[in-house]
Amino acid sequence: MKKYRDIAGDGGSNIVGQVEAQQARLRSRLAGVRRIVAVVSGKGGVGKSSVTANLAAAFALAGWSVGVLDADLNGPSIAKMLGLRGRSLAVGADGVDPPRSALGVKAMSMDLLLPGDATPLTWAATTQAESHTWRGTMEANALREFLADTAWGALDLLILDLPPGTDRLVTVAGLVPALDGTVLVTIPSEVSHLIVKKSITVARQTGAPVLGLVENMAGYACPDCGAINPLFSGPGGAALAAEFGIPFLGAVPFDPRMAAAADRGEAFVAAGIDSPAARALLAVADALRARLAPR
Protein backbone atom coordinates (compact mmCIF):
# COMPACT_ATOMS: atom_id res chain seq x y z
CA MET A 1 0.00 0.00 0.00
CA LYS A 2 2.60 2.49 1.09
CA LYS A 3 4.47 2.57 -2.17
CA TYR A 4 1.33 3.38 -4.17
CA ARG A 5 0.87 6.45 -2.01
CA ASP A 6 4.49 7.43 -2.45
CA ILE A 7 4.25 7.23 -6.21
CA ALA A 8 1.15 9.34 -6.13
CA GLY A 9 2.52 11.87 -3.74
CA ASP A 10 6.07 12.65 -4.81
CA GLY A 11 5.13 15.33 -7.29
CA GLY A 12 6.25 13.38 -10.32
CA SER A 13 10.05 13.61 -9.95
CA ASN A 14 10.71 9.89 -9.75
CA ILE A 15 7.74 8.46 -11.60
CA VAL A 16 9.25 8.01 -15.04
CA GLY A 17 12.17 5.89 -13.88
CA GLN A 18 9.97 3.73 -11.67
CA VAL A 19 7.47 3.19 -14.47
CA GLU A 20 10.17 2.20 -16.97
CA ALA A 21 11.67 -0.30 -14.55
CA GLN A 22 8.20 -1.71 -13.87
CA GLN A 23 7.43 -2.03 -17.56
CA ALA A 24 10.57 -4.07 -18.13
CA ARG A 25 9.75 -6.26 -15.13
CA LEU A 26 6.17 -6.57 -16.35
CA ARG A 27 7.22 -7.89 -19.77
CA SER A 28 9.43 -10.47 -18.10
CA ARG A 29 6.75 -11.50 -15.56
CA LEU A 30 4.12 -11.92 -18.26
CA ALA A 31 6.44 -13.84 -20.57
CA GLY A 32 4.89 -17.15 -19.46
CA VAL A 33 1.31 -15.93 -19.98
CA ARG A 34 -0.09 -17.24 -23.27
CA ARG A 35 -3.26 -15.15 -23.55
CA ILE A 36 -4.64 -12.06 -21.83
CA VAL A 37 -8.38 -11.34 -22.02
CA ALA A 38 -10.25 -8.40 -20.46
CA VAL A 39 -13.81 -8.83 -19.13
CA VAL A 40 -15.72 -5.57 -19.38
CA SER A 41 -19.27 -4.39 -18.78
CA GLY A 42 -19.48 -0.64 -18.48
CA LYS A 43 -22.45 -0.82 -16.13
CA GLY A 44 -21.65 -2.19 -12.71
CA GLY A 45 -23.46 -5.02 -11.03
CA VAL A 46 -24.33 -6.99 -14.13
CA GLY A 47 -22.43 -9.88 -12.61
CA LYS A 48 -19.17 -9.32 -14.46
CA SER A 49 -17.01 -10.54 -11.58
CA SER A 50 -19.30 -13.49 -11.00
CA VAL A 51 -19.08 -14.42 -14.70
CA THR A 52 -15.30 -13.91 -14.59
CA ALA A 53 -14.88 -16.14 -11.52
CA ASN A 54 -17.00 -18.89 -13.10
CA LEU A 55 -15.29 -18.65 -16.51
CA ALA A 56 -11.93 -18.93 -14.75
CA ALA A 57 -13.21 -22.02 -12.91
CA ALA A 58 -14.62 -23.52 -16.11
CA PHE A 59 -11.28 -23.05 -17.90
CA ALA A 60 -9.48 -24.59 -14.92
CA LEU A 61 -11.88 -27.57 -15.02
CA ALA A 62 -10.93 -27.95 -18.70
CA GLY A 63 -7.29 -28.23 -17.71
CA TRP A 64 -6.10 -24.70 -18.40
CA SER A 65 -3.79 -22.78 -16.04
CA VAL A 66 -5.73 -19.60 -15.29
CA GLY A 67 -5.03 -16.35 -13.46
CA VAL A 68 -7.34 -13.47 -12.66
CA LEU A 69 -6.24 -9.90 -12.04
CA ASP A 70 -8.96 -7.99 -10.20
CA ALA A 71 -8.56 -4.59 -11.86
CA ASP A 72 -11.36 -3.14 -9.75
CA LEU A 73 -9.32 -1.40 -7.07
CA ASN A 74 -12.28 0.38 -5.50
CA GLY A 75 -14.77 -2.45 -5.40
CA PRO A 76 -12.71 -5.64 -5.44
CA SER A 77 -14.76 -8.83 -5.26
CA ILE A 78 -12.74 -11.52 -7.05
CA ALA A 79 -10.80 -12.64 -3.97
CA LYS A 80 -14.06 -13.13 -2.10
CA MET A 81 -15.67 -15.06 -4.98
CA LEU A 82 -12.64 -17.33 -5.36
CA GLY A 83 -12.48 -18.05 -1.63
CA LEU A 84 -9.16 -16.23 -1.21
CA ARG A 85 -9.99 -13.48 1.28
CA GLY A 86 -7.64 -13.35 4.22
CA ARG A 87 -4.92 -15.38 2.52
CA SER A 88 -1.50 -14.04 3.31
CA LEU A 89 0.74 -13.18 0.39
CA ALA A 90 4.15 -14.84 0.17
CA VAL A 91 6.94 -12.95 -1.56
CA GLY A 92 9.39 -15.16 -3.40
CA ALA A 93 12.37 -14.53 -5.67
CA ASP A 94 10.00 -14.10 -8.63
CA GLY A 95 7.65 -11.63 -6.95
CA VAL A 96 4.44 -11.99 -4.96
CA ASP A 97 2.98 -15.50 -5.14
CA PRO A 98 -0.66 -15.13 -6.11
CA PRO A 99 -2.91 -17.27 -3.91
CA ARG A 100 -4.74 -20.15 -5.66
CA SER A 101 -8.40 -21.06 -5.40
CA ALA A 102 -9.58 -24.61 -4.69
CA LEU A 103 -9.49 -25.20 -8.46
CA GLY A 104 -6.01 -23.73 -8.79
CA VAL A 105 -7.02 -20.34 -10.22
CA LYS A 106 -4.34 -17.79 -9.33
CA ALA A 107 -5.60 -14.34 -8.38
CA MET A 108 -4.34 -10.93 -7.37
CA SER A 109 -6.63 -8.28 -5.94
CA MET A 110 -6.38 -5.07 -3.94
CA ASP A 111 -8.67 -6.88 -1.51
CA LEU A 112 -5.72 -9.08 -0.53
CA LEU A 113 -3.72 -6.00 0.48
CA LEU A 114 -6.24 -3.90 2.42
CA PRO A 115 -5.99 -4.27 6.18
CA GLY A 116 -9.70 -4.50 7.02
CA ASP A 117 -13.12 -5.06 5.50
CA ALA A 118 -14.16 -1.45 5.96
CA THR A 119 -10.90 0.01 4.65
CA PRO A 120 -11.26 1.68 1.25
CA LEU A 121 -8.37 2.24 -1.12
CA THR A 122 -6.99 5.81 -1.39
CA TRP A 123 -8.14 6.67 2.10
CA ALA A 124 -5.13 8.88 2.65
CA ALA A 125 -5.09 10.40 -0.80
CA THR A 126 -8.78 11.20 -1.16
CA THR A 127 -8.69 13.40 1.90
CA GLN A 128 -6.42 15.81 0.06
CA ALA A 129 -7.86 18.48 -2.15
CA GLU A 130 -5.78 17.55 -5.17
CA SER A 131 -6.38 13.86 -4.86
CA HIS A 132 -8.69 13.59 -7.85
CA THR A 133 -5.82 14.69 -10.07
CA TRP A 134 -3.85 11.68 -8.99
CA ARG A 135 -6.52 9.01 -8.97
CA GLY A 136 -6.10 7.95 -12.57
CA THR A 137 -2.32 7.83 -12.20
CA MET A 138 -2.56 5.88 -8.94
CA GLU A 139 -4.88 3.34 -10.52
CA ALA A 140 -2.66 2.82 -13.54
CA ASN A 141 0.44 2.53 -11.35
CA ALA A 142 -1.21 0.11 -8.94
CA LEU A 143 -2.38 -2.11 -11.80
CA ARG A 144 1.04 -1.98 -13.42
CA GLU A 145 2.54 -3.10 -10.11
CA PHE A 146 -0.01 -5.89 -9.75
CA LEU A 147 0.97 -7.15 -13.19
CA ALA A 148 4.71 -6.60 -12.73
CA ASP A 149 5.18 -7.72 -9.12
CA THR A 150 3.09 -10.90 -9.25
CA ALA A 151 4.77 -14.23 -10.01
CA TRP A 152 2.12 -15.32 -12.48
CA GLY A 153 4.30 -18.17 -13.76
CA ALA A 154 3.06 -20.15 -16.76
CA LEU A 155 -0.58 -19.42 -17.57
CA ASP A 156 -2.75 -20.45 -20.49
CA LEU A 157 -5.02 -17.50 -19.75
CA LEU A 158 -4.89 -14.35 -17.63
CA ILE A 159 -8.28 -12.70 -17.22
CA LEU A 160 -8.41 -8.99 -16.36
CA ASP A 161 -11.64 -8.26 -14.47
CA LEU A 162 -12.23 -4.57 -15.14
CA PRO A 163 -14.06 -2.11 -12.87
CA PRO A 164 -17.38 -0.55 -13.93
CA GLY A 165 -17.16 2.48 -16.22
CA THR A 166 -16.43 2.73 -19.90
CA ASP A 167 -13.13 4.53 -19.63
CA ARG A 168 -10.76 2.08 -17.94
CA LEU A 169 -10.23 -0.41 -20.74
CA VAL A 170 -7.87 1.68 -22.87
CA THR A 171 -5.66 2.42 -19.87
CA VAL A 172 -5.58 -1.24 -18.83
CA ALA A 173 -5.00 -2.42 -22.40
CA GLY A 174 -2.03 -0.06 -22.53
CA LEU A 175 -0.45 -1.73 -19.51
CA VAL A 176 -0.08 -5.21 -21.01
CA PRO A 177 2.28 -6.14 -23.85
CA ALA A 178 -0.66 -7.48 -25.93
CA LEU A 179 -4.35 -7.92 -25.24
CA ASP A 180 -5.81 -11.01 -26.94
CA GLY A 181 -9.37 -9.84 -26.74
CA THR A 182 -12.27 -8.46 -24.76
CA VAL A 183 -15.41 -10.14 -23.44
CA LEU A 184 -18.42 -7.92 -22.76
CA VAL A 185 -21.05 -8.68 -20.12
CA THR A 186 -24.53 -7.17 -20.09
CA ILE A 187 -27.97 -7.86 -18.65
CA PRO A 188 -31.20 -7.70 -20.66
CA SER A 189 -32.12 -4.13 -19.69
CA GLU A 190 -32.09 -1.09 -21.92
CA VAL A 191 -30.12 0.81 -19.29
CA SER A 192 -27.37 -1.81 -19.32
CA HIS A 193 -27.41 -2.04 -23.12
CA LEU A 194 -27.00 1.73 -23.33
CA ILE A 195 -23.79 1.53 -21.33
CA VAL A 196 -22.37 -1.67 -22.83
CA LYS A 197 -22.74 -0.08 -26.29
CA LYS A 198 -20.26 2.56 -25.16
CA SER A 199 -17.99 -0.22 -23.91
CA ILE A 200 -18.13 -1.95 -27.31
CA THR A 201 -16.86 1.28 -28.85
CA VAL A 202 -13.98 1.43 -26.36
CA ALA A 203 -13.25 -2.30 -26.77
CA ARG A 204 -12.86 -1.82 -30.53
CA GLN A 205 -10.63 1.19 -29.89
CA THR A 206 -8.08 -1.06 -28.17
CA GLY A 207 -7.50 -2.90 -31.46
CA ALA A 208 -7.90 -6.28 -29.72
CA PRO A 209 -10.64 -8.58 -31.04
CA VAL A 210 -14.03 -8.38 -29.37
CA LEU A 211 -14.42 -12.06 -28.48
CA GLY A 212 -18.09 -11.77 -27.70
CA LEU A 213 -20.99 -10.70 -25.52
CA VAL A 214 -22.35 -12.62 -22.52
CA GLU A 215 -25.88 -11.92 -21.34
CA ASN A 216 -26.13 -12.40 -17.58
CA MET A 217 -29.27 -12.34 -15.39
CA ALA A 218 -31.26 -13.63 -18.36
CA GLY A 219 -34.29 -14.54 -16.27
CA TYR A 220 -34.63 -16.03 -12.80
CA ALA A 221 -33.97 -19.77 -12.65
CA CYS A 222 -36.20 -21.14 -9.90
CA PRO A 223 -34.07 -23.34 -7.62
CA ASP A 224 -37.19 -25.43 -6.86
CA CYS A 225 -38.63 -26.24 -10.27
CA GLY A 226 -35.95 -24.98 -12.70
CA ALA A 227 -38.46 -22.74 -14.51
CA ILE A 228 -36.99 -19.51 -15.84
CA ASN A 229 -39.16 -16.48 -14.99
CA PRO A 230 -38.60 -12.88 -16.07
CA LEU A 231 -36.13 -10.74 -14.17
CA PHE A 232 -35.18 -7.88 -16.46
CA SER A 233 -37.53 -7.55 -19.38
CA GLY A 234 -35.46 -5.49 -21.78
CA PRO A 235 -34.01 -6.37 -25.17
CA GLY A 236 -31.92 -9.50 -25.57
CA GLY A 237 -28.15 -9.73 -25.77
CA ALA A 238 -28.22 -11.78 -28.97
CA ALA A 239 -29.90 -8.91 -30.82
CA LEU A 240 -27.41 -6.43 -29.39
CA ALA A 241 -24.49 -8.62 -30.46
CA ALA A 242 -25.98 -8.92 -33.96
CA GLU A 243 -26.52 -5.16 -34.17
CA PHE A 244 -22.83 -4.55 -33.46
CA GLY A 245 -21.55 -7.53 -35.42
CA ILE A 246 -19.90 -9.26 -32.46
CA PRO A 247 -20.21 -12.92 -31.40
CA PHE A 248 -22.90 -13.82 -28.86
CA LEU A 249 -21.39 -16.21 -26.32
CA GLY A 250 -24.61 -17.14 -24.51
CA ALA A 251 -27.27 -16.18 -21.99
CA VAL A 252 -26.91 -17.05 -18.29
CA PRO A 253 -30.02 -16.97 -16.10
CA PHE A 254 -29.85 -15.80 -12.50
CA ASP A 255 -29.76 -18.59 -9.95
CA PRO A 256 -29.79 -17.55 -6.28
CA ARG A 257 -27.48 -20.50 -5.57
CA MET A 258 -24.88 -18.88 -7.87
CA ALA A 259 -24.89 -15.70 -5.74
CA ALA A 260 -24.73 -17.82 -2.59
CA ALA A 261 -21.75 -19.76 -4.00
CA ALA A 262 -19.97 -16.46 -4.74
CA ASP A 263 -20.57 -15.37 -1.15
CA ARG A 264 -19.08 -18.66 0.07
CA GLY A 265 -16.09 -18.31 -2.26
CA GLU A 266 -17.01 -21.42 -4.26
CA ALA A 267 -17.10 -21.76 -8.03
CA PHE A 268 -20.75 -22.39 -8.93
CA VAL A 269 -19.83 -24.26 -12.12
CA ALA A 270 -17.79 -26.72 -10.05
CA ALA A 271 -20.29 -27.17 -7.21
CA GLY A 272 -22.01 -30.12 -8.84
CA ILE A 273 -25.37 -28.33 -8.95
CA ASP A 274 -27.49 -29.20 -11.98
CA SER A 275 -28.76 -25.76 -12.91
CA PRO A 276 -29.54 -23.97 -16.19
CA ALA A 277 -27.20 -21.21 -15.00
CA ALA A 278 -24.25 -23.59 -14.45
CA ARG A 279 -24.83 -25.27 -17.83
CA ALA A 280 -25.01 -21.87 -19.52
CA LEU A 281 -21.76 -20.71 -17.92
CA LEU A 282 -19.93 -23.85 -19.07
CA ALA A 283 -21.30 -23.34 -22.59
CA VAL A 284 -20.10 -19.71 -22.57
CA ALA A 285 -16.64 -20.92 -21.51
CA ASP A 286 -16.67 -23.46 -24.37
CA ALA A 287 -17.70 -20.77 -26.88
CA LEU A 288 -15.00 -18.45 -25.60
CA ARG A 289 -12.32 -21.14 -25.69
CA ALA A 290 -13.24 -21.85 -29.31
CA ARG A 291 -12.62 -18.21 -30.17
CA LEU A 292 -9.22 -18.01 -28.51
CA ALA A 293 -6.34 -18.64 -30.87
CA PRO A 294 -4.26 -21.74 -30.15
CA ARG A 295 -0.95 -20.76 -28.59
Place this chain on the structure above:
Amino acid sequence: MKKYRDIAGDGGSNIVGQVEAQQARLRSRLAGVRRIVAVVSGKGGVGKSSVTANLAAAFALAGWSVGVLDADLNGPSIAKMLGLRGRSLAVGADGVDPPRSALGVKAMSMDLLLPGDATPLTWAATTQAESHTWRGTMEANALREFLADTAWGALDLLILDLPPGTDRLVTVAGLVPALDGTVLVTIPSEVSHLIVKKSITVARQTGAPVLGLVENMAGYACPDCGAINPLFSGPGGAALAAEFGIPFLGAVPFDPRMAAAADRGEAFVAAGIDSPAARALLAVADALRARLAPR
Protein backbone atom coordinates in the same frame (compact mmCIF):
# COMPACT_ATOMS: atom_id res chain seq x y z
CA MET B 1 -18.22 18.34 -24.54
CA LYS B 2 -15.51 20.36 -26.18
CA LYS B 3 -14.67 22.47 -23.20
CA TYR B 4 -14.12 19.45 -20.97
CA ARG B 5 -11.52 18.23 -23.42
CA ASP B 6 -9.89 21.64 -23.52
CA ILE B 7 -9.59 21.79 -19.77
CA ALA B 8 -8.06 18.34 -19.75
CA GLY B 9 -5.69 19.05 -22.58
CA ASP B 10 -4.21 22.49 -22.01
CA GLY B 11 -1.38 21.32 -19.80
CA GLY B 12 -2.64 23.09 -16.72
CA SER B 13 -1.83 26.70 -17.56
CA ASN B 14 -5.35 28.04 -17.29
CA ILE B 15 -7.00 25.57 -14.95
CA VAL B 16 -6.71 27.47 -11.68
CA GLY B 17 -8.45 30.58 -12.91
CA GLN B 18 -11.21 28.62 -14.58
CA VAL B 19 -11.79 26.54 -11.46
CA GLU B 20 -11.97 29.62 -9.21
CA ALA B 21 -14.49 31.31 -11.49
CA GLN B 22 -16.54 28.10 -11.62
CA GLN B 23 -16.50 27.75 -7.85
CA ALA B 24 -17.90 31.26 -7.43
CA ARG B 25 -20.57 30.55 -10.06
CA LEU B 26 -21.31 27.24 -8.40
CA ARG B 27 -21.99 28.83 -5.01
CA SER B 28 -24.36 31.30 -6.64
CA ARG B 29 -26.13 28.60 -8.71
CA LEU B 30 -26.64 26.37 -5.70
CA ALA B 31 -27.84 29.24 -3.48
CA GLY B 32 -31.47 28.20 -4.04
CA VAL B 33 -30.81 24.54 -3.22
CA ARG B 34 -31.90 23.74 0.33
CA ARG B 35 -30.36 20.29 0.77
CA ILE B 36 -27.78 18.20 -1.07
CA VAL B 37 -27.68 14.45 -0.51
CA ALA B 38 -25.33 11.92 -2.14
CA VAL B 39 -26.51 8.39 -2.95
CA VAL B 40 -23.61 5.94 -2.82
CA SER B 41 -23.15 2.22 -3.11
CA GLY B 42 -19.54 1.27 -3.74
CA LYS B 43 -20.50 -1.84 -5.70
CA GLY B 44 -22.14 -1.15 -9.03
CA GLY B 45 -25.42 -2.59 -10.17
CA VAL B 46 -27.09 -2.77 -6.78
CA GLY B 47 -29.81 -0.54 -8.21
CA LYS B 48 -28.48 2.74 -6.84
CA SER B 49 -29.66 4.78 -9.83
CA SER B 50 -33.01 2.99 -9.80
CA VAL B 51 -33.41 3.76 -6.09
CA THR B 52 -32.30 7.37 -6.72
CA ALA B 53 -34.80 7.86 -9.55
CA ASN B 54 -37.63 6.44 -7.46
CA LEU B 55 -36.69 8.41 -4.33
CA ALA B 56 -36.63 11.58 -6.45
CA ALA B 57 -40.09 10.70 -7.78
CA ALA B 58 -41.39 9.92 -4.29
CA PHE B 59 -40.15 13.27 -2.98
CA ALA B 60 -41.74 15.01 -5.98
CA LEU B 61 -45.02 13.22 -5.27
CA ALA B 62 -44.79 14.58 -1.72
CA GLY B 63 -44.57 18.12 -3.11
CA TRP B 64 -40.82 18.70 -2.96
CA SER B 65 -38.84 20.37 -5.76
CA VAL B 66 -36.17 17.83 -6.60
CA GLY B 67 -33.12 17.75 -8.83
CA VAL B 68 -30.78 14.88 -9.65
CA LEU B 69 -27.18 15.23 -10.78
CA ASP B 70 -25.99 12.06 -12.47
CA ALA B 71 -22.40 12.01 -11.23
CA ASP B 72 -21.71 8.77 -13.13
CA LEU B 73 -20.01 10.18 -16.20
CA ASN B 74 -18.95 6.79 -17.57
CA GLY B 75 -22.16 4.86 -17.06
CA PRO B 76 -24.91 7.46 -16.94
CA SER B 77 -28.41 6.01 -16.51
CA ILE B 78 -30.48 8.67 -14.73
CA ALA B 79 -31.65 10.45 -17.90
CA LYS B 80 -32.90 7.14 -19.28
CA MET B 81 -34.68 6.22 -16.04
CA LEU B 82 -36.37 9.63 -15.79
CA GLY B 83 -37.50 9.53 -19.42
CA LEU B 84 -35.22 12.40 -20.44
CA ARG B 85 -32.98 10.83 -23.09
CA GLY B 86 -32.81 12.82 -26.28
CA ARG B 87 -34.14 16.03 -24.73
CA SER B 88 -32.36 19.06 -26.06
CA LEU B 89 -30.79 21.37 -23.54
CA ALA B 90 -31.81 25.04 -23.56
CA VAL B 91 -29.29 27.60 -22.39
CA GLY B 92 -30.83 30.61 -20.64
CA ALA B 93 -29.42 33.62 -18.84
CA ASP B 94 -28.99 31.52 -15.68
CA GLY B 95 -27.20 28.62 -17.32
CA VAL B 96 -28.33 25.36 -18.85
CA ASP B 97 -31.98 24.57 -18.12
CA PRO B 98 -32.11 21.03 -16.76
CA PRO B 99 -34.85 18.97 -18.42
CA ARG B 100 -37.75 17.88 -16.18
CA SER B 101 -39.28 14.45 -15.89
CA ALA B 102 -43.04 13.87 -16.06
CA LEU B 103 -43.12 14.44 -12.29
CA GLY B 104 -41.06 17.62 -12.55
CA VAL B 105 -37.75 16.17 -11.38
CA LYS B 106 -34.91 18.24 -12.86
CA ALA B 107 -31.88 16.28 -14.01
CA MET B 108 -28.46 16.81 -15.52
CA SER B 109 -26.43 13.94 -16.92
CA MET B 110 -23.50 13.38 -19.26
CA ASP B 111 -25.96 11.23 -21.19
CA LEU B 112 -27.75 14.42 -22.31
CA LEU B 113 -24.52 15.71 -23.87
CA LEU B 114 -23.13 12.66 -25.69
CA PRO B 115 -23.93 12.55 -29.39
CA GLY B 116 -24.85 8.87 -29.73
CA ASP B 117 -25.78 5.78 -27.72
CA ALA B 118 -22.49 4.08 -28.45
CA THR B 119 -20.35 7.14 -27.71
CA PRO B 120 -18.37 6.85 -24.50
CA LEU B 121 -17.06 9.83 -22.59
CA THR B 122 -13.31 10.58 -22.93
CA TRP B 123 -13.12 8.93 -26.30
CA ALA B 124 -10.58 11.48 -27.44
CA ALA B 125 -8.64 11.56 -24.21
CA THR B 126 -8.39 7.84 -23.54
CA THR B 127 -6.64 7.26 -26.83
CA GLN B 128 -3.66 9.22 -25.53
CA ALA B 129 -1.01 7.51 -23.48
CA GLU B 130 -1.17 10.04 -20.66
CA SER B 131 -4.93 10.05 -20.45
CA HIS B 132 -5.15 8.17 -17.16
CA THR B 133 -3.33 11.03 -15.46
CA TRP B 134 -6.11 13.38 -16.45
CA ARG B 135 -9.14 11.21 -15.85
CA GLY B 136 -9.64 12.20 -12.22
CA THR B 137 -9.17 15.87 -13.05
CA MET B 138 -11.55 15.66 -16.01
CA GLU B 139 -14.21 14.02 -13.87
CA ALA B 140 -13.94 16.60 -11.12
CA ASN B 141 -14.01 19.45 -13.63
CA ALA B 142 -16.96 18.02 -15.54
CA LEU B 143 -18.96 17.58 -12.33
CA ARG B 144 -18.05 21.08 -11.17
CA GLU B 145 -19.32 22.42 -14.50
CA PHE B 146 -22.52 20.38 -14.24
CA LEU B 147 -23.13 21.91 -10.82
CA ALA B 148 -22.02 25.42 -11.79
CA ASP B 149 -23.51 25.73 -15.29
CA THR B 150 -26.95 24.27 -14.57
CA ALA B 151 -29.82 26.58 -13.67
CA TRP B 152 -31.02 24.44 -10.79
CA GLY B 153 -33.29 27.23 -9.49
CA ALA B 154 -35.05 26.67 -6.16
CA LEU B 155 -34.84 23.06 -5.01
CA ASP B 156 -35.84 21.43 -1.75
CA LEU B 157 -33.44 18.60 -2.51
CA LEU B 158 -30.60 17.95 -4.95
CA ILE B 159 -29.60 14.29 -5.13
CA LEU B 160 -26.12 13.40 -6.34
CA ASP B 161 -26.16 9.92 -7.89
CA LEU B 162 -22.58 8.73 -7.55
CA PRO B 163 -20.77 6.26 -9.82
CA PRO B 164 -19.67 2.85 -8.53
CA GLY B 165 -16.41 2.75 -6.61
CA THR B 166 -15.57 3.82 -3.10
CA ASP B 167 -13.27 6.68 -3.98
CA ARG B 168 -15.46 9.27 -5.66
CA LEU B 169 -17.46 10.52 -2.71
CA VAL B 170 -14.77 12.67 -1.12
CA THR B 171 -14.05 14.39 -4.45
CA VAL B 172 -17.75 15.03 -5.09
CA ALA B 173 -18.35 16.17 -1.51
CA GLY B 174 -15.54 18.67 -1.99
CA LEU B 175 -17.28 20.21 -5.00
CA VAL B 176 -20.43 21.35 -3.19
CA PRO B 177 -20.59 24.10 -0.55
CA ALA B 178 -22.13 21.69 1.98
CA LEU B 179 -23.28 18.10 1.81
CA ASP B 180 -26.33 17.40 3.99
CA GLY B 181 -25.81 13.69 4.11
CA THR B 182 -25.18 10.39 2.38
CA VAL B 183 -27.51 7.50 1.64
CA LEU B 184 -25.94 4.07 1.10
CA VAL B 185 -27.46 1.37 -1.09
CA THR B 186 -26.57 -2.31 -0.86
CA ILE B 187 -28.00 -5.70 -1.77
CA PRO B 188 -28.12 -8.68 0.58
CA SER B 189 -24.92 -10.32 -0.63
CA GLU B 190 -21.66 -10.61 1.24
CA VAL B 191 -19.80 -9.29 -1.79
CA SER B 192 -21.90 -6.13 -1.83
CA HIS B 193 -21.63 -5.73 1.95
CA LEU B 194 -17.87 -5.99 1.71
CA ILE B 195 -17.77 -3.01 -0.64
CA VAL B 196 -20.48 -0.89 1.00
CA LYS B 197 -18.55 -1.18 4.29
CA LYS B 198 -15.70 0.64 2.58
CA SER B 199 -18.21 3.23 1.36
CA ILE B 200 -19.49 3.78 4.91
CA THR B 201 -15.91 4.59 5.94
CA VAL B 202 -15.60 7.12 3.10
CA ALA B 203 -19.07 8.55 3.81
CA ARG B 204 -18.07 9.23 7.41
CA GLN B 205 -14.84 10.81 6.20
CA THR B 206 -16.84 13.55 4.43
CA GLY B 207 -18.12 14.77 7.80
CA ALA B 208 -21.71 14.79 6.49
CA PRO B 209 -24.25 12.67 8.37
CA VAL B 210 -24.82 9.13 7.13
CA LEU B 211 -28.60 9.33 6.68
CA GLY B 212 -29.02 5.62 6.33
CA LEU B 213 -28.74 2.36 4.43
CA VAL B 214 -31.23 1.07 1.86
CA GLU B 215 -31.29 -2.63 1.04
CA ASN B 216 -32.26 -3.20 -2.59
CA MET B 217 -33.02 -6.49 -4.37
CA ALA B 218 -34.23 -7.90 -1.04
CA GLY B 219 -35.88 -10.91 -2.65
CA TYR B 220 -37.84 -11.35 -5.88
CA ALA B 221 -41.40 -10.04 -5.71
CA CYS B 222 -43.44 -12.26 -8.02
CA PRO B 223 -45.53 -10.03 -10.29
CA ASP B 224 -48.18 -12.78 -10.45
CA CYS B 225 -48.78 -13.71 -6.81
CA GLY B 226 -46.83 -11.07 -4.86
CA ALA B 227 -44.82 -13.72 -3.03
CA ILE B 228 -41.25 -12.73 -2.22
CA ASN B 229 -38.76 -15.48 -3.11
CA PRO B 230 -35.00 -15.48 -2.49
CA LEU B 231 -32.73 -13.63 -4.89
CA PHE B 232 -29.50 -12.97 -3.04
CA SER B 233 -29.21 -15.01 0.09
CA GLY B 234 -26.54 -13.11 1.97
CA PRO B 235 -26.73 -11.21 5.24
CA GLY B 236 -29.38 -8.54 5.73
CA GLY B 237 -28.95 -4.80 5.47
CA ALA B 238 -30.57 -4.18 8.86
CA ALA B 239 -27.79 -6.14 10.58
CA LEU B 240 -25.13 -4.29 8.60
CA ALA B 241 -26.66 -0.94 9.53
CA ALA B 242 -26.78 -1.97 13.19
CA GLU B 243 -23.16 -3.16 13.08
CA PHE B 244 -22.03 0.26 11.85
CA GLY B 245 -24.49 2.27 13.94
CA ILE B 246 -26.26 3.88 10.98
CA PRO B 247 -30.03 4.12 10.37
CA PHE B 248 -31.69 1.39 8.29
CA LEU B 249 -34.10 3.03 5.86
CA GLY B 250 -35.77 -0.13 4.57
CA ALA B 251 -35.59 -3.17 2.30
CA VAL B 252 -36.85 -3.04 -1.30
CA PRO B 253 -37.56 -6.34 -3.09
CA PHE B 254 -36.83 -6.75 -6.80
CA ASP B 255 -39.90 -6.43 -9.02
CA PRO B 256 -39.33 -7.02 -12.75
CA ARG B 257 -41.91 -4.28 -13.43
CA MET B 258 -39.61 -1.81 -11.64
CA ALA B 259 -36.77 -2.63 -14.06
CA ALA B 260 -39.20 -2.39 -16.98
CA ALA B 261 -40.44 1.02 -15.76
CA ALA B 262 -36.81 2.23 -15.58
CA ASP B 263 -36.28 1.07 -19.17
CA ARG B 264 -39.41 3.00 -20.22
CA GLY B 265 -38.29 6.11 -18.32
CA GLU B 266 -41.22 5.96 -15.91
CA ALA B 267 -41.11 6.33 -12.13
CA PHE B 268 -42.21 2.98 -10.75
CA VAL B 269 -43.49 4.54 -7.50
CA ALA B 270 -45.82 6.77 -9.54
CA ALA B 271 -47.02 4.10 -11.98
CA GLY B 272 -50.02 3.13 -9.85
CA ILE B 273 -48.79 -0.47 -9.50
CA ASP B 274 -49.62 -2.08 -6.17
CA SER B 275 -46.34 -3.83 -5.45
CA PRO B 276 -44.33 -4.60 -2.31
CA ALA B 277 -41.39 -2.92 -4.07
CA ALA B 278 -43.28 0.34 -4.71
CA ARG B 279 -44.59 0.43 -1.14
CA ALA B 280 -41.09 -0.20 0.19
CA LEU B 281 -39.61 2.62 -1.91
CA LEU B 282 -42.22 5.08 -0.68
CA ALA B 283 -41.51 4.02 2.91
CA VAL B 284 -37.76 4.53 2.35
CA ALA B 285 -38.51 8.04 1.03
CA ASP B 286 -40.63 8.77 4.12
CA ALA B 287 -37.86 7.52 6.42
CA LEU B 288 -35.29 9.61 4.59
CA ARG B 289 -37.47 12.72 4.64
CA ALA B 290 -37.86 12.33 8.40
CA ARG B 291 -34.09 12.37 8.77
CA LEU B 292 -33.52 15.49 6.69
CA ALA B 293 -33.35 18.65 8.76
CA PRO B 294 -36.14 21.18 8.11
CA ARG B 295 -34.82 24.10 6.06
